[in-house]
Amino acid sequence: MPLDFSQLASQIEAYVPRFTRDADATATEAARLRDLLAALGDGWRTAPEDRAAFMGDPALAYPTPACPSSYRVFATDGSQIAVDRHQVATCYVINVGTVMIQYGAHPDAQLGSVAHLLPDHDVETSEDDNGDPEAPSPSRQTSLELERAAAELSTLRELVEASPPDLFTLALIDNSLVLWSQTMNAEKAIDHEIVQRYVADLAALAGLARTRPFAIAGYLSNPSSPWVADLLRNPQSGNHNGAAHPVVYDRDVFDRLNDGERTERFKRNAAMLKLADYPSECWVDFCYLRAGGEIARVEIPRWVSGDPELLALTHAAILDQCRRNQGNPAYPVALMEAHEQAVVSDSDRRGFWWLLTDRLEATGVAGNVSAKSRTKRTPWT
């Protein structure tokens, strides 16, 4: 039977008062934090650091700088065909959508995708013999997400490296620039092979920026980071993580920004970034900016955030990207197209498993598609 909406409708009704209550509490707390922000004055200079740190007066707002008439933007975004133990082999596919758009005297665009077939890490790295092998695996999911993020960045690096150094070039991803899952211990994560590849690519991009006008940014739509909110509470209560407060995200605190404005920069203090062997050129700062109806978080490496000209170009180009996406929500058009290029449809997914099964069977490899999977292909009535 399909989903029975009549069952859900009554449950939704029961939830509405709770949602309303939460929204009211959030609005009240966000207003309180905005008052704290307004009253902070020079207090940001001596405020204790937390998961983020002030880098300037957080009450300042910076208007949109002028955007160059000619520039180039690269973006990548990934999707995947996850491991399916019902299929003939445990492996997965990451598909990275790629976009290059060039504006100005010689407008051009290149859209494409790069697919990677990868072995299942979870099989090789399983540490717990007592676990149920059929149970959902957080480590497998984490590996897939890390691998996808690393593939997005390495593809971005290849695209930028292959491009001429003539125009200001902005590279965009829709992730944080800190590749670190909340489920991973920072000390272990830094030694993770995927994380090391990611950091090497980020460092290589920093090197590229020394030879050409180039910046990279992570653009996070509807961010759920509460780091500045926590910073604002900290000087008063020493209280961390808003545990005793209604949930307020930084986007709620900064929702008075005018269209195109960005906040001052903040330093990210993710545990991994503080490790001694984390390269300093990969340190990450962030700010919030309003693009249309939304407050987005923009993450930038220190070499971008510390260069006023590069920072202004990045700010301007991101907003220009959002502006060009007219008819759609304000979101960088290059990222939107990268997502569209990356999408793996159900039909693609079926096609991939069919191709793999067919190939393995043809070579005599004893693949075994589960009975459950076979019944899904031919659901008899």
Add this chain to the structure above:
Amino acid sequence: MTQSLFLVVAPHVGEVVESATESLLAQAYAIDDAPRLGSLVRIPFGRASDGAAGCTYGVVTRAHTAPVDPGRAPVARGQSATSLDEIYREHPQLERLFRTLFAVRVVGHGAVDGAIVHYLPEKPPEVHQLVFACDNHELERFTERPGYLALLLADRGPIADEVTAAFLREAARVRGAAGQAYLVQAGKAMVSLLRGDSVRLATLLGRLG
């Protein structure tokens, strides 16, 4: 050394993406860049494009441009623009998000020995086969005899007749001063083929001028 029977001089204008015995669908290499309505195209058989394995001849009957991804509806982009060129300069990715397809009615084929015949080939062209525009000389050669009209007139309706008329006008144009005589000859052939459908015949003849 064997000389090519169907000399390839012009670059190809598209590529077959759907193929059937009587018609095919081809994709142009740039949006809005389909061959003209009613123009003659040639699709080689086999892996080589030199025509040594013969070719299919067809007439372009329709072209349309639509999003590559049918799930993504286009939105208007030009409210603050002053020209189409400005819209494409502002949104260079648009050229990659649309594709132009054109339909081709098969009206004959070139045999391996180089002869042109006005009946269907044994097999449809291969998918991804390249589509070439025929030059004046090839069009003149293909239309020496009016046998192609039977296949062209098999399609009915006002749009099909527009295609036939456009094809005949072009066949006349490439003959220069002899063009009018050619139209008279084609008209006589149509009188025979459209016997009993004088209204259609009159409409078609009216479009040849």
